[in-house]
Amino acid sequence: MEAGVTAKVRHSSETRNPESGTRVLRCEQLTLDYITPRSQTHAVRHVSLEIAPHSFAGIVGPSGSGKTSLLYLLSGLKTPSGGAVYVGDFRYSDAPANDKIDFRRRHFGFVFQQPFLVPYLTMLENVLVPAHDHHEPADMEYAQELLDELGIAALAAKFPNECSGGERVRASIARGLVTRPEFLFVDEPTANLDLATGKRVMEVLCLQRQHGTLVVVTHDLEMLSGADVGFRMRDGELIETFRP
Ligand SMILES: Nc1ncnc2c1ncn2[C@@H]1O[C@H](COP(=O)(O)OP(=O)(O)OP(=O)(O)O)[C@@H](O)[C@H]1O
Ligand SMILES: [Mg+2]
Numbered sequence: 259m260e261a262g263v264t265a266k267v268r269h270s271s272e273t274r275n276p277e278s279g280t281r282v283l284r285c286e287q288l289t290l291d292y293i294t295p296r297s298q299t300h301a302v303r304h305v306s307l308e309i310a311p312h313s314f315a316g317i318v319g320p321s322g323s324g325k326t327s328l329l330y331l332l333s334g335l336k337t338p339s340g341g342a343v344y345v346g347d348f349r350y351s352d353a354p355a356n357d358k359i360d361f362r363r364r365h366f367g368f369v370f371q372q373p374f375l376v377p378y379l380t381m382l383e384n385v386l387v388p389a390h391d392h393h394e395p396a397d398m399e400y401a402q403e404l405l406d407e408l409g410i411a412a413l414a415a416k417f418p419n420e421c422s423g424g425e426r427v428r429a430s431i432a433r434g435l436v437t438r439p440e441f442l443f444v445d446e447p448t449a450n451l452d453l454a455t456g457k458r459v460m461e462v463l464c465l466q467r468q469h470g471t472l473v474v475v476t477h478d479l480e481m482l483s484g485a486d487v488g489f490r491m492r493d494g495e496l497i498e499t500f501r502p
Contacts, residue, residue: 283344302494304341305494315487317473366443373429377418408459435465
């Protein structure tokens with residue numbers, strides 16, 4: 259990683275809300291069942307795991323093994339059918355809906371498998387959507403730095419439909435990072451990128467560890483080369499915890 263990148267982002271992190279300490283993320287006996295009139299899918303089965311503060315954790319496994327479902331459970335976007343998710347001592351998964359929304363807004367960041375950009379906002383404005391105060395010069399500066407690190411600074415004033423798919427993905431990654439969340443959850447960030455761009459994206463994502471924890475779902479083990487821990491899923495079960 260380039261020294262300049264690290265230095266710049268450290269400077270930006272000085273403005274971070276000190277309330278956002280860093281905590282262990284863990285789950286116990288987590289399950290998710292999708293029940294429809296036609297089928298029952300046990301997408302996640304009795305998964306227990308722990309992710310240390312400031313670490314980079316990867317979730318791998320074949321298509322349909324429950325990676326996205328597990329990520330959505332850990333990040334509170336889905337409610338478990340059983341078990342619990344804890345952030346430190348806070349039993350997050352059972353909190354009242356309003357508390358969950360507020361907690362998620364303050365402590366979690368997301369990068370979805372699809373970029374989901376707002377079509378009538380520029381790329382830069384899209385990155386700033388989750389920023390706590392859109393008018394803070396520090397947020398604007400950080401958003402521009404992130405676009406720069408991701409190689410799309412020249413596209414800041416363009417609209418998403420004027421950009422390529424991979425450029426939109428990179429804007430969504432900047433949007434996930436811009437709040438310097440305590441936990442950043444990322445689903446398949448490199449699936450639609452060439453190898454060199456994918457590696458660059460992973461380097462930029464790894465800057466998140468200065469602010470908190472990074473949890474990445476990926477098919478590509480190479481993208482986990484800097485990770486502290488990997489969790490391998492198969493048929494909804496956690497079958498292996500490994501050192502990538
Ligand atoms: N909304 C849903 N309703 C019913 N079944 C679902 C739903 N979403 C996912 N599933 C099923 O749950 C299982 C796990 O899906 P999930 O999306 O978590 O897999 P994945 O490991 O992320 O796969 P991929 O690598 O293809 O993204 C699959 O069998 C899938 O068909
Ligand atoms: Mg998935």
